[in-house]
Amino acid sequence: MPSRRTLLTTAMASAVTAAFAVPTAAQAQSYAAYAMVYFKESPNLTDDSYALHLAVSGDGLEWTPLNQNQPVATPTQGMQGLRDPFVLRKQDGTFTVLATDLKGRVFNLDNQYIHVWDSADLRSFTGYRRVKLHDMATHSWAPTAFWDPTRNRYAVVYSANNGTRDVFMVNYTSDFVNMGAAEVFFDPGFNVLDGDVLTHNGAFYLAYKNIGNGNLYVARSATGQPNTFTTLTSGVRQGDAIEAPILVKSNAGNTFWLWGDSFGPANAVFYAWRSTDIGGNSWAVVDQRTFTAPISSKHAGIIPVTEAERAALVTRWGAPQWNRLKSYNFPDRYVRHADNIGRLDPFPMEPPADQQWRLRPGLADAAAVSFESVNYPGRFLRHSGYAIRLDPNDNTAQFAADATFTRTAGLADAAWASFRSYNFPDRYLRHAGYVLRIDPLNGSSSASDRQDATFRVTF
Template structure:
């Protein structure tokens, strides 16, 4: 369940299409240059029945080879709510915070203290938040409620900087019960993706639906900016237990289509898609998929994100049993600081 905002220089050209029509992806030429200022990757994950935030650092500038930090112990242990955090997402500051602030947000859920049915009916309606100015010191822990009492839970929060609005678009998955069912004992709505905007991860606008494919249950959204107001988004069909992708060439609220076909999927029996660009190979992206019934995250890759085609990557350098999280490309200064602190 879980977007790292990557402030990179992107160059692209897009075929303009009317909002009512599906974009012609065959005419959409994406060219993204590699960024020599980025020399590594920081990954944040949780580990199965251990609902804390664990840090992993890439081996050099290899996007799919990681080592544990802090001697395998968590870097962040939540103290509020259920005292358990899942689906951590690391978010780079946007706007005036670019390059000097980062956030980690996550799901308030300790399954060891509840069960899956209760967690969805009367689970936490808040988002865990921590912030840092150096990727080393994480402070300001807070649990911010974003949904009202009709919601059963708030799962897999993540965010992306919306340049046009000048705020962070934050999204998560929730299901809802009638106001008359205050105990949430009846039948809920389908799970849908909700969104809001914030400038500081302290105050949020009233949430609204972002993706509602009822009666299909949708969770675990992650979004990759492609440049020129184009985006690829990845989500889990919780009903079919599959992950699929959609692409928009006209904005975060534009026309979204599945590039490989209306029923195309990337993989089944997976969740928690986490996507990020490669630092060295132009146009190449990486996608982590959590095989939740097996050994956790496995890496996939694509050199044509808008095609919807992804292939399994070499797993020899990727640790097993990492669960839903995110990856942030970082520069040499941050890489050295993180390594010196925890390696």
């Protein structure tokens, strides 16, 4: 008869396995969170990271970067760097991560290989390898994958040039080791880039970029087989240039998101659209006020996970030890310091750490909060002549009071936050002309003034 210890060990192992098992169709609603993989670039290269990064979200909109926004895995072969990572949950409940074999901003146009990792639960990454996809004199960019039930294989879709134009190629594999022969997957007669396939109700939906006009599109196939996709949409675009579309189904109902990020590291910004009909042609822009992507994140992959998986990933990799403050009425701007002045500037910014704050117990009141700079430890936001500066703590009572703020419900939106001065309690932290200060605010203040004093505490 097994001992009590053996039974307990077996039960614990079964519980861990169950937390990461693939839900059946009847259990599909157990997905209650999301995981994202990405790499990083910033305008002046200071935050570039051509390695695998990981974030999680409860609602698919507000993202928490894990491991302090540092890599969780790094390629050691080929160009020893990656772009365009993608994560797939396999049929057995484990995961595979695929990525382009590139490092930096010099693109290798002739690379037949991609990076691959295996993972039981995204808490560790094993079996690292480079796999060859084809023998053509072209690239293998932005690999994604989906399960093809008719072939009983995974379809690995990627961008390449077939000698005529840029198309999507596909290889079919059962193990991501033996990759099979390459064939054309999608060639609409013009150059395309960055394909992502979402299966829904037995159909297959392909998001892609038309290189010619720079727009993102969604196409549909009843079978998911090569050259069977028909474009449904008239094209969407935000910003000056966009790429890397991602199709995501919400865990909370019949809502779909189409994500894209702006082209080039100087514009490392995510955009999103929402639709209740993935098979239609109606995609509404998602207000940037409602979502926040990880700092410097680029060309991501997103999958649904269970709440147990999300919690396990936070436990394994750790949540950030810092925060950002996002403006309510200018949601593309964040509180930062520049030349020791408190400001509100657009993202991305250099250096990225200028917008990162450690929210300490208030220097004058532990129930309140003080904002310590991440890249200048010991320096805090404080008011002087009602203007906000970043100054070193001189350990005086005056400095402690000037650097302490009481967090309240947002003056423009109670789900956000506002910060009242500790020693001038009729004044709140706000921006005016994108410069931070404290001003008197109350219930009779204008809507614009209340919005200027409202922030989201995020990552």
